[in-house]
Amino acid sequence: MAFALTPEREQQVDDILTRYPERRAALLPVLWLCQRQNGWISPEVVKYVAERLELSTAIIQGVVTFYTMFFDEPVGENVVWVCRTLSCDLRGGKSIQEHLEKKLGCTAGHTSSDGKFTLLKAECLAACGQAPMVQINDYYYENLNVEQLDRIIDAHATKGGDAAATEFSTFASFAAPRGSGAGPVTSAPPPPSKEAVRLASQPPPAGDGKGEES
Amino acid sequence: MSGPIKPLLTSRYGIEEGWKLANAERAGAYEVARQALTSRKPAELREEVKKANIRGRGGAGFPAGVKWGFLNRQEGEEIYLVINADESEPGTFKDRSIMDLDPHRLIEGAIISCFAIDAHTTYIYVRGELAFSVQRLERAIAEAREAGYLGERPFGIDHAIDVHVHSGAGAYICGEETALLNSLEGRRGEPRLKPPFPAVKGAFGMPTIVNNVETVASVPDIVQMGGEAWSALGQLPGDGGVRLYGVSGHVKNPGLFEAPVGITMRELIDDYAGGMLGDRPLKAVIPGGSSTPVLDPRRKVDAPLEEHPLHKWHGQSEIDVPMGVDTYRALGTMLGTCCAIVMDDTVNMVEASRNLMRFYKHESCGQCTPCREGTGWLVDVLDNLCSGRGKPEDVDLLVNISNNMMGNTICAFADGTAMPMLGMVQKFREEFMDAAMNGVPDGVRHDDSTRSIVEGGA
Numbered sequence: 259m260a261f262a263l264t265p266e267r268e269q270q271v272d273d274i275l276t277r278y279p280e281r282r283a284a285l286l287p288v289l290w291l292c293q294r295q296n297g298w299i300s301p302e303v304v305k306y307v308a309e310r311l312e313l314s315t316a317i318i319q320g321v322v323t324f325y326t327m328f329f330d331e332p333v334g335e336n337v338v339w340v341c342r343t344l345s346c347d348l349r350g351g352k353s354i355q356e357h358l359e360k361k362l363g364c365t366a367g368h369t370s371s372d373g374k375f376t377l378l379k380a381e382c383l384a385a386c387g388q389a390p391m392v393q394i395n396d397y398y399y400e401n402l403n404v405e406q407l408d409r410i411i412d413a414h415a416t417k418g419g420d421a422a423a424t425e426f427s428t429f430a431s432f433a434a435p436r437g438s439g440a441g442p443v444t445s446a447p448p449p450p451s452k453e454a455v456r457l458a459s460q461p462p463p464a465g466d467g468k469g470e471e472s
Numbered sequence: 473m474s475g476p477i478k479p480l481l482t483s484r485y486g487i488e489e490g491w492k493l494a495n496a497e498r499a500g501a502y503e504v505a506r507q508a509l510t511s512r513k514p515a516e517l518r519e520e521v522k523k524a525n526i527r528g529r530g531g532a533g534f535p536a537g538v539k540w541g542f543l544n545r546q547e548g549e550e551i552y553l554v555i556n557a558d559e560s561e562p563g564t565f566k567d568r569s570i571m572d573l574d575p576h577r578l579i580e581g582a583i584i585s586c587f588a589i590d591a592h593t594t595y596i597y598v599r600g601e602l603a604f605s606v607q608r609l610e611r612a613i614a615e616a617r618e619a620g621y622l623g624e625r626p627f628g629i630d631h632a633i634d635v636h637v638h639s640g641a642g643a644y645i646c647g648e649e650t651a652l653l654n655s656l657e658g659r660r661g662e663p664r665l666k667p668p669f670p671a672v673k674g675a676f677g678m679p680t681i682v683n684n685v686e687t688v689a690s691v692p693d694i695v696q697m698g699g700e701a702w703s704a705l706g707q708l709p710g711d712g713g714v715r716l717y718g719v720s721g722h723v724k725n726p727g728l729f730e731a732p733v734g735i736t737m738r739e740l741i742d743d744y745a746g747g748m749l750g751d752r753p754l755k756a757v758i759p760g761g762s763s764t765p766v767l768d769p770r771r772k773v774d775a776p777l778e779e780h781p782l783h784k785w786h787g788q789s790e791i792d793v794p795m796g797v798d799t800y801r802a803l804g805t806m807l808g809t810c811c812a813i814v815m816d817d818t819v820n821m822v823e824a825s826r827n828l829m830r831f832y833k834h835e836s837c838g839q840c841t842p843c844r845e846g847t848g849w850l851v852d853v854l855d856n857l858c859s860g861r862g863k864p865e866d867v868d869l870l871v872n873i874s875n876n877m878m879g880n881t882i883c884a885f886a887d888g889t890a891m892p893m894l895g896m897v898q899k900f901r902e903e904f905m906d907a908a909m910n911g912v913p914d915g916v917r918h919d920d921s922t923r924s925i926v927e928g929g930a
Contacts, residue, residue, distance in 0.1 A: 278676075283656060283658045283676075311658075325661070327601070327641040327642035344828055347918040348919060348921075348922065381834050387718055387726045388726070389721075389726070398604065403927070427604070429572045
């Protein structure tokens, strides 16, 4: 079945093309749009992008396989990346992975039998001061312990990724300033309200994105 | 510790919803850009940045003002500013805070920088994982455009400036500036052979300045205070200003702190990060991201000669040397991104090395043989050592492989793998020899100090 972007996303591609002096530079942003809609970069997606950007499918395949975040096979509804690089491992990254494997019933690199979660090991996700942490879909969940992790996974399973992100996800945030003015940055949940304006790279709300392939 | 400082880079972090234009503007955002674009000359601004002695905050520590000076536009060429927000070096988590909490500072820095180097377009290359930061930046850019600070006539002057966010897709190597440019152009993120350097032939074949997020975010303060005054905030010659320090690992209060250039690692751990977790002894600290060779607090600075740059600290612990680009280079390590990974005495350094070398094996782009094969070999040898299948010669094999990687590749990735590997073996050789004889005991984990916190009652 041929792949096509939604008209709204087609509009975004036109906008993206204006940002660069060369058409090819739109490749990563356009692949992102496709993956957000389709869930993964299927051969049909590659073909579509090749035509849209006037590139060979070999070039696109080469790019897709270079970057870890482009999936060249289908993944679960939620993709859980557990950081296992040193800073996280010093604070319990291994325990987090072990707990996830037990809870989801699959080892890292695989998808749970209900298709809801794909568990993947990640290399450093740049949240070392808030270790241990995981990334689920587009969001970070930091300063984890297993109880908090259970709540986060359960929320994804029952309420969906977007609602879970609103409730539990974290962004870099500022704690009480020190006397010296140098303050520690810890993590805080993002604000619940989401603005109405949609941007090209903005993750789609729950329910959008998957299964729209025509 | 150093005296109190007025927060600069983090001054708007505490403001409620400080990422929104109205809130940031109430706290002074865009005042410097307005003043700079309407009443200063680009050459003056470049001079301020040069006088500021700001060493690039992305890890290499190259003076940003000097880098700007390499631009030499030929007729018909357009200059690009590219901001490197591909923060991926293990241990490093500072740039994300600027993008999440004060994106307008970065945009203001980009506006002033564009004006100063005569660029019209900025691309901010953000690592793909930071989708939330990308949203924050894109909203902030939309607000700045709406307000007339970006676009055809920013602040009413005749110098169009626009900023675009370009999202990566998961590749550490894209933090290397020429790999980043390839990725920006829609290619695989493989580093380019240099020269030509980006300042001569960069994005889309045009002269390009690639600066780190924190470097660009410091520009408004530099212009406002004047380069010399900003430089004087730092405590070391030729290495000016304030910067973000990160601490992760076995400390009571891991996180990010703003402080002048030149505090010591001991101050950073004890005074800023609250000291060691559980008051356990400090065993080792990786000072500025995983590519910087480890520091061992037991080791003393050996600089008996007066002309040695570290003579002042002769006989003191390595962690009592002020943290600066040049001081740390003299110490045989690098300041890197200034984000430290702290390890207590429960950590086995062979295991820690194995963890980091797995990272490099995973992230090597594969273009150059010494790096692609060398990173894999290092992991294989370390796997053998850890599992008890090692031999004493394996320790020298680690050194041998590392030496054959250094300097034999297109980019600095192989050096960034080999240097910390060599540092580990040099400083903790007895532990590697022990592993070669006995393996690493089953069940040795990095997180022994923290497991009870993570696993709770479970």
